[in-house]
Amino acid sequence: MHRVVVTGTGVISALGNNASSFWQSMISGTSGIREITSVDVSQLRFKNGAEVLNYVPEEHFALRDIDMMDRFAQFAVVAAREAIAEAGIEWTPELRETTAIVTGSCLGGRSAEESGYWELFHNGKNRVHPYTIPLGMSNAGTSHISMQFGIEGPAYNISTACASSAHAIGDAFWMVRSGVAPMAIAGGSEAPFLLGGLKAWEAMRVVSKDTCRPFSAERSGLVLGEGAAMLVLETLEAALARGARPLAEIVGFGMSADAAHITQPVTKGPVRAMRMALRDANLAPEQIGYINAHGTATEANDRIETAAIRDTFGTHADKLAVSSTKSMHGHALGAAGALEAVASILSLRHGILPPTANFLTADAACNLDVIPNRARATAVEACLSNSFAFGGLNAVLAFKSLG
Template sequence: MHRVVITGTGVVSALGRNTAEFCQSLFSGTSAIRELLSVDTAQLRFKHGAEIRDYTPEKHFETKDIAFMDRFAQFAVLAAREAISHAGIAWSQELRETTAVITGSCLGGKFAEESGYWELFHNGRNRVQPLTIPLSMSNAGASHIGMQFGIEGPTYTVSTACASSTHAIGQAFWMVRSGAAPMAIAGGSEAPFFLGGLKAWEAMRVISKDTCRPFSAERSGMVLGEGAAMLVLETLDAALARGARPIAEIVGFGMSADASHITQPLATGPSRAMRLALRDGGLAPEQIGYINAHGTATEANDRIETAAIRSTFGSHADKLAVSSTKSMHGHALGAAGALEAVASALSLKHGMLPPTANFLTPDPACNLDVVPNEVRVASVEACLSNSFAFGGLNAVLAFKAL
């Protein structure tokens, strides 16, 4: 079994167009939640989201390539480009043939699908864009990453709602640790700001009309975000041998299913996933100093996650710092876990814990140290990153500082 480290990260989000910008905004407590510009919000009950503004595909891709890439796939490739460059990988044919690309996406290319529906049902046309299928398929991000870099190893996409990219990173971690792949590009991407999808979220009555306030008594729901994050995973020995500078170590991964309700969470499933991640990483609960929470700011999630953390850690829960970075980058659905994995790794590297932004009043049902509003300087040995999805699917990653 190999030790697995992160040697490169790439981020495209409303909080930053690259890792450096993301890191700066993360630790300054900046919230990227603003009024949506790309969608006509006159038809919506909510107006806000964490949107990547002024994004121009032509600045990053050739026109012929854009024709085959929906917005979410473009984000995936941009994040992978940065992560691979950051890692300083020198590709050989053998490495290309054995590297894995594992991504997560909840929605896939919905812009192409919605455009097709509009043509069929509104404009009364009998045909849709010929590339609708390759544009909309959820694995397009992974496939385009592979094609961009000539990667021929195991390549696939996980779609488990809001746990998608955490499942993807966890499986990539297990592959590298076991020796099934010497290296992996893993993460997730999402682009949820299209009218049909927003109307669907509106119907669920879980979107806040103002902003995202995880764990706060005044919380009123989640706020959607978009973007992508990718990580380069490789063995510690290989990284050191080629002179790379690892950011953090991934040591454990746990996953579980509530097997209870499609949208209402239980505390037992998330607690089991956290315990499994600790066990997989050989960590005692007391070694964890920080948790990047799922923290959606919905009434049920924050209360249930608090109960799950207390069940898992017992009295040590009172010594844990727990924050939700969704308060800043929004809930990026299938990409959320990847953004939060990068945030967790950066927290360990820099000895700084990102805050829960927009926090107002403590909720007695969420009686944790939620690092309210301001970054905290603190070096911790290890941390967890939680992702809990509709369908009762739970995924947790465990990281250690190097």
């Protein structure tokens, strides 16, 4: 079994279009939540989202490539490019043949599908764009990363709602640790700002009309976000041998199913996933100093996650710092776990814990140290990143500082 480290991160999000700006915005407590501009929101009960700003596809891709890439797939490639550049990878034929790509996206290319349906059902057209299928498929981000870098190893996409990219990173970690692949590109991407999709979320009555306030007594629901985050995972020995700078070590992964309800969370599944991640990492609960929470700011999720953390950690829960960065970058669905993994890694790297932004009043049902509103300069040995999805599918990643 190999030790596995993260040597590169890439991000495009409402908090910035690279990992550095993402991190700086996060530790300053900046919220990327604002009125949605890419969609006419006059028909919606909610107006706000966490959109990627100042993104011009032509600055990243040739026109012929843009025609074959939905927005979510473009985001995936942009984030992968940054992660690979930071890792300083020098591709050899053997490395290209064996490197894995594992991505997460629960929606895929919905914009291509929605525009096609609009032409069919509203404009009365008899055909859709000839590339609707390759534009819409959820594995398109995986495939475009593969083609961009000539990577020919195991490559696939995972779609498990908002646990998608956490599952992807966990799978990739296990592949590298076991020796199945010497290196992996892993993460997720999502672009959910489409009228049809937003109306579907509106119908669920879980989206806030103002902002995202995880764990706050005034919380009123989630706020959707978009973007992508990618990691480069490789063995510690390989990273050190080529002079790479590891950012953090990924040491454990746990996953479970609630087997309870399609949308309502329960404590038992998250508890099992957190305990499995600790066992997989060979970490004692007392070694965890921070948890990047799933923290959606819905009434049920925050209350259940708090109870699950207390069940898992017992009295140590009183010493844990817990925050939800969704309060700043929004809930990016299939990309959420990857964005939060990068936040966790950079927290360990810099010894700064990001805040839960927009926090107003403590809720007795969420009685944790949620790092309200201001980042905290605290070095911790290890942390967890929680992702708990609709369908009762849970994924927890464990990271450790390299000192």
